[in-house]
Amino acid sequence: MDRVRTAELTGAEIVIRCLQEEGVEYVFGYPGGAVLYLYDELFKQDKVKHVLVRHEQGAAHAADGYSRASNKVGVCLVTSGPGVTNAVTGIATAYMDSIPMVIISGQVPTAAIGLDAFQEVDAVGITRPCVKHNFLVKDVRLLAATIKKAFYLATTGRPGPVLVDIPKDVTTHKTEFHYPEEISLRSYNPVRKGHSGQVKKAVQLLLEAKRPMIYTGGGVVLSNASAQLTALVRQLGFPCTNTLMGLGGYPATDKQFLGMLGMHGTYEANMAMQNCDVLLAIGARFDDRVIGNPQHFAQNPRKIVHIDIDPSSISKRVKVDVPIVGHVPDVLDDLIKLLRAGAQQPDAQALAAWWTQIDEWRGRDCLKYDRTSKIIKPQFVIEKLWEVTGGDAIVTSDVGQHQMWAAQFYKFDKPRRWINSGGLGTMGFGLPAAMGARMANPGATVACVTGESSIQMCLQELSTCKQYRLPIKIINLNNRYMGMVRQWQEFFHGNRYSESYMDALPDFVKLAEGYGHRGVLVDKPADVEPALRDAFKRKDELVFLDFLTDQTENVFPMVPGGKGISEMILAEEL
Amino acid sequence: MRHIISILLENEAGALSRVSGLFSARGYNIESLTVAPTEDASMSRMTIVTTGSEDVVEQITKQLNKLIEVVKVVDLSEAEHIERELMLIKVRASVKEREDMKRMADIFRGRVIDVSDNTYTIELTGDCRKLDAFIQTLDAGAIIETVRTGASGIGRGNRVLRV
Numbered sequence: 124m125d126r127v128r129t130a131e132l133t134g135a136e137i138v139i140r141c142l143q144e145e146g147v148e149y150v151f152g153y154p155g156g157a158v159l160y161l162y163d164e165l166f167k168q169d170k171v172k173h174v175l176v177r178h179e180q181g182a183a184h185a186a187d188g189y190s191r192a193s194n195k196v197g198v199c200l201v202t203s204g205p206g207v208t209n210a211v212t213g214i215a216t217a218y219m220d221s222i223p224m225v226i227i228s229g230q231v232p233t234a235a236i237g238l239d240a241f242q243e244v245d246a247v248g249i250t251r252p253c254v255k256h257n258f259l260v261k262d263v264r265l266l267a268a269t270i271k272k273a274f275y276l277a278t279t280g281r282p283g284p285v286l287v288d289i290p291k292d293v294t295t296h297k298t299e300f301h302y303p304e305e306i307s308l309r310s311y312n313p314v315r316k317g318h319s320g321q322v323k324k325a326v327q328l329l330l331e332a333k334r335p336m337i338y339t340g341g342g343v344v345l346s347n348a349s350a351q352l353t354a355l356v357r358q359l360g361f362p363c364t365n366t367l368m369g370l371g372g373y374p375a376t377d378k379q380f381l382g383m384l385g386m387h388g389t390y391e392a393n394m395a396m397q398n399c400d401v402l403l404a405i406g407a408r409f410d411d412r413v414i415g416n417p418q419h420f421a422q423n424p425r426k427i428v429h430i431d432i433d434p435s436s437i438s439k440r441v442k443v444d445v446p447i448v449g450h451v452p453d454v455l456d457d458l459i460k461l462l463r464a465g466a467q468q469p470d471a472q473a474l475a476a477w478w479t480q481i482d483e484w485r486g487r488d489c490l491k492y493d494r495t496s497k498i499i500k501p502q503f504v505i506e507k508l509w510e511v512t513g514g515d516a517i518v519t520s521d522v523g524q525h526q527m528w529a530a531q532f533y534k535f536d537k538p539r540r541w542i543n544s545g546g547l548g549t550m551g552f553g554l555p556a557a558m559g560a561r562m563a564n565p566g567a568t569v570a571c572v573t574g575e576s577s578i579q580m581c582l583q584e585l586s587t588c589k590q591y592r593l594p595i596k597i598i599n600l601n602n603r604y605m606g607m608v609r610q611w612q613e614f615f616h617g618n619r620y621s622e623s624y625m626d627a628l629p630d631f632v633k634l635a636e637g638y639g640h641r642g643v644l645v646d647k648p649a650d651v652e653p654a655l656r657d658a659f660k661r662k663d664e665l666v667f668l669d670f671l672t673d674q675t676e677n678v679f680p681m682v683p684g685g686k687g688i689s690e691m692i693l694a695e696e697l
Numbered sequence: 698m699r700h701i702i703s704i705l706l707e708n709e710a711g712a713l714s715r716v717s718g719l720f721s722a723r724g725y726n727i728e729s730l731t732v733a734p735t736e737d738a739s740m741s742r743m744t745i746v747t748t749g750s751e752d753v754v755e756q757i758t759k760q761l762n763k764l765i766e767v768v769k770v771v772d773l774s775e776a777e778h779i780e781r782e783l784m785l786i787k788v789r790a791s792v793k794e795r796e797d798m799k800r801m802a803d804i805f806r807g808r809v810i811d812v813s814d815n816t817y818t819i820e821l822t823g824d825c826r827k828l829d830a831f832i833q834t835l836d837a838g839a840i841i842e843t844v845r846t847g848a849s850g851i852g853r854g855n856r857v858l859r860v
């Protein structure tokens with residue numbers, strides 16, 4: 124049944140009405156020729172608020188951050204040609220991390236398509252490999268239904284960005300407006316419920332395990348399954364690890380949590396992964412940064428249960444024994460029910476021995492660093508950040524060493540607090556994502572952990588922060604290097620620091636001030652905590668904290684590329 | 698291993714490039730690809746011949762299923778099926794070669810569908826191996842031009858692919 128039936132509207136009016144129908148609060152965008160009619164309609168109403176970014180990459184990242192921090196759809200609006208191409212990095216970032224987003228792009232008029240018109244690019248063609256789906260709408264009568272489809276596709280199944288490309292003339296054509304209440308596509312029917320026979324097999328395997336391990340990824344966060352996961356892990360008494368994308372899915376301060384796993388995961392998490400006999404993988408995809416070399420991983424025999432919404436994520440890099448395709452929280456509910464109904468308990472004796480082994484691994488204290496240093500250690504800054512914010516801030520990050528330290532040292536107890544580009548690894552993500560996160564959570568404490576190289580990739584958004592009064596705290600771990608690049612060059616390229624030194628850095632304090640914010644330089648360990656406390660007291664101000672950190676610090680543990688997950692380099696080994 | 702994959706997909710602009718883009722982006726082989734609308738004009742049927750290990754082919758079918766416009770996917774080579782390809786081949790056929798050429802076409806159940814002073818154009822259908830065999834049988838110098846449609850496939854008996 125159609126909810127709304129009115130006189131004829133223009134395409135531009137229809138788009139805005141659709142956004143209103145979807146309950147869209149914010150659109151992150153940037154105007155231009157092809158979207159002028161859309162902007163005109165935005166101007167005439169005040170339900171959907173527009174956030175004017177300073178670069179379309181920022182629009183896509185902000186919409187993405189908004190979505191990650193809220194579980195709502197992030198919406199972004201860009202013009203044709205350079206507007207779309209600027210947004211592509213942001214779209215690909217969202218795609219790699221399965222973030223529900225709708226991107227509306229302007230296109231040259233239908234009659235001009237294919238004629239190399241001014242600001243024409245094949246938006247659908249360029250974005251095809253980095254969207255869940257995309258549409259070019261050539262007929263205004265299909266516009267409302269297409270936008271409905273876009274929101275439906277973005278949010279169901281494995282989520283992802285969907286682009287709707289709208290030629291300028293279509294925004295002026297008129298038709299009657301119907302916003303379909305529901306949509307169904309014969310070619311798209313994501314599974315929700317896990318196969319009950321498979322769930323039974325999984326329970327059996329878990330109960331028989333001697334050295335069990337639970338490994339969870341972004342899927343748990345995206346599907347809001349933290350409560351179920353926590354219940355399951357506690358009920359079983361098994362150890363749990365999260366991927367970079369999955370942090371916050373299980374409370375990091377809990378004793379059953381082994382920390383993050385993977386290339387820069389903890390010793391205990393990686394060792395337990397390699398040595399477990401039953402592995403329960405949930406909403407995770409065994410990617411190269413997580414399990415390293417799959418052949419090495421396969422050397423230890425183990426049974427694997429894998430729960431995921433996306434069948435193509437199962438048995439892609441690692442063969443699994445019990446695949447369960449379904450919506451994670453629903454499958455976990457079924458698992459928990461079955462466990463509670465049965466009389467059998469996990470093998471307590473075996474489990475105790477396994478925990479003894481794990482505690483021994485924990486004893487390596489793999490994240491230790493020099494606490495007596497006269498130079499600021501980046502790890503120390505993150506530890507203090509965690510303390511000062513009570514562990515409850517929304518933390519976004521850019522990409523590099525600072526990202527890994529934030530992931531290792533900020534203990535996320537709740538989901539949707541840790542926002543980073545895990546799949547694509549996009550420098551420049553942190554600041555615009557923080558804007559979106561803050562818009563989604565007015566009043567929340569939002570920190571952006573970044574490096575002096577990353578922050579310069581979307582620096583212009585400081586201006587957006589000023590305009591919309593977004594009191595983000597920028598934690599710049601300034602080591603004057605593209606630290607992660609430098610680390611690889613130190614380990615694998617004979618200390619030849621080719622182009623990884625950040626020369627001619629701006630004075631970040633003055634720069635922040637130039638944008639109308641507060642800037643603070645911190646160069647002594649003793650000043651770290653007071654500077655953080657002062658910054659976070661300033662509820663209405665953006666504070667740019669420029670921490671001059673140890674240039675030579677490296678991220679440990681580290682699994683070198685191509686190595687097995689248990690073949691870690693530890694700090695003390697160098 | 699050679700696999701023949703059948704796909705039902707929405708007959709929409711761009712659907713073909715989503716499929717071919719998937720193959721190139723993920724490094725899967727395409728030996729041949731054919732596509733045309735079905736009796737229901739809103740739907741197309743595509744046949745792709747590919748090679749890959751069982752793991753790769755499993756990924757191919759999963760990735761195809763993931764495309765929004767793909768309605769159904771089946772690996773025909775998993776069970777009994779029929780496969781046909783059409784070839785048009787233009788060969789040298791001067792007066793003294795004509796009889797031989799005609800006989801050869803007959804053996805392969807081909808038909809001569811166009812004749813000029815010194816050429817024959819032969820139409821031949823069959824599975825890929827038969828078409829390959831015909832080409833092999835001819836003297837390479839005799840072949841002027843070949844055009845092949847790529848394989849189309851269908852399951853045997855009650856094995857059907859439809860919505």
Ligand SMILES: Cc1ncc(C[n+]2csc(CCOP(=O)(O)OP(=O)(O)O)c2C)c(N)n1
Binds near residue numbers: 522525549576578605
């Ligand atoms: C857009 C983009 N370009 C290049 C890279 C490769 N890269 C990964 S980490 C890194 C260095 C980041 O340096 P910085 O932001 O200072 O952080 P640090 O590692 O020093 O903490 C680079 C260049 C990337 N991830 N993204």
